[in-house]
Amino acid sequence: MSHNSQDPLLLIEKVLILKSLPIFRETPENILADLAPLMEEEEFEQDTLIFNEGEIGDCMYIIHRGSVRIHKGQTNLAILGDKEVFGELSLLDAETRSASATSTTDCTLFRIDQEPFYELIETRPEIARGFIKILCKRLRAQNEKTVQHQR
Numbered sequence: 001m002s003h004n005s006q007d008p009l010l011l012i013e014k015v016l017i018l019k020s021l022p023i024f025r026e027t028p029e030n031i032l033a034d035l036a037p038l039m040e041e042e043e044f045e046q047d048t049l050i051f052n053e054g055e056i057g058d059c060m061y062i063i064h065r066g067s068v069r070i071h072k073g074q075t076n077l078a079i080l081g082d083k084e085v086f087g088e089l090s091l092l093d094a095e096t097r098s099a100s101a102t103s104t105t106d107c108t109l110f111r112i113d114q115e116p117f118y119e120l121i122e123t124r125p126e127i128a129r130g131f132i133k134i135l136c137k138r139l140r141a142q143n144e145k146t147v148q149h150q151r
Contacts, residue, residue, distance in 0.1 A: 014039050017110070020083050021062065023130045031124050038117060039110040050101040050109070052077040057090030057097045065109030071100050078106065091117050092131060 009017075014036035018024045024032055025052075029147060039062070044050060051057060063084050070078040070086060077099055080086055088102055091114050121128045 009041065011036050016111075017062065017064065017083070018082050021085055022127055023085060023088065023134050024127075025130075026133075027130050030127050033059075034120060034124055035112070035117075035127055038112050038120065040113070043108050043109055044103040044109065046103055046106050048103045048107075050103060051087065051097050053097050053100045056094055057087055058094045058136060059111050060088040060091045061086050062103070062110040064108040064110055064113070066105045066109075068107060069102050071102065072099050073145045088131065088134070090114065092128075092135075109111045 004042070006093070011033060015029055015032045017027065017036075018032045018035060018039075024035075036111075041064070042061075044066075048059065050068065063080055063086075065082060067079055067081045068086060069076055070080065087097070091112060092124055094114060115128075
């Protein structure tokens with residue numbers, strides 16, 4: 001069976017991608033199989049603005065292939081690569097984006113939108129748990145930094 005890069009990914013492939021992400025590492029496969037169909041594949045050419053700081057965000061992205069620069073104006077905050085996630089806060093809370101995202105290479109991303117995600121967590125609260133864990137971890141890291149600055 002030849003696997004052409006144009007073929008849409010199979011459900012099982014999407015599940016494996018989700019499983020490889022820290023957010024969903026502990027989420028059972030059968031639950032990820034419900035989330036996988038929400039993953040919309042999108043292609044971006046190099047140097048394309050994916051979203052702009054200040055826009056209202058209502059989706060998160062998973063990088064399947066390529067790299068993405070997270071920045072405020074010209075200041076780089078992070079360069080993300082394969083299997084990294086960005087914009088995930090917008091899945092839980094449609095606030096304005098805190099930074100911009102621009103592709104630094106040709107990219108294949110998966111987008112998950114807030115509406116279907118909300119519908120899913122009503123029946124699959126375990127998916128929300130993964131997010132809560134990641135957010136708590138971030139807050140702790142942030143608190144650590146704050147404490148160190150005050151010393």
